[in-house]
Amino acid sequence: MWFTLMKEIEQHLRLLGNYRIDCVIVGGVAATIHGASQLTYDLDICYNREAANLVRLVQALRSVNAQLRGAPANLPFILDDFEPRANFTFLTDIGSLDLLGEVSGVGSYLEALENSEVREFFGNNFPVLSLPKLIAAKRAAGRAKDLNTLPELEAIHEAKLQKES
């Protein structure tokens, strides 16, 4: 397969780029992109729930045999699965991928998109949730793992603001 020599996050980003998935990078990978040194083990994206994007997303997920984490094995993900809920955690041939219909403290895909900055990775452009909104999202999520990342993100934000002023 084309991605066998690449690593997990890179492979997922290339997959999303190749299938032209409308999404915003959020969560721990967004924190890494902003410079945080703390580790994360999966890619979280907030995705556009418009029909055309969902069709592309299903194609992308099926190409890497995505299975809902905790669901029975060999149960393919289908378009109808998007109907009853918006948040999904997948295990794919590549690794872990989390899809969010909404981001705590930010809102839906469109609100996340409005509060993002475009970065180029691996030949594709991706919106990444802005640092101030990422801080708001982590604070709103309120889980220990989110709160633990706040001091470093706030320090990076402060260092950037200080330089700007």
Added chain:
Amino acid sequence: MEDNFQDYSKELLLDPKPGTAAAAARDFGVDLTLTIQNLRLTAEERVRRLDNFIEDVKILRNAPIVVHSHERD
């Protein structure tokens, strides 16, 4: 859009003044030298670095136990 390390106050992170977010982060246990090291990289390099860590952790987790600690005594 790409970050430039010059866009950040390196001094603030290296020598945090009391009452700043940098000081709070340092007191929380964040190693700000690692943060500075990350800020020197491009965004793509940061993702690659994270990926390398994930890969290394997987290798370490799957490493076989060759000798049990009690067998060494």
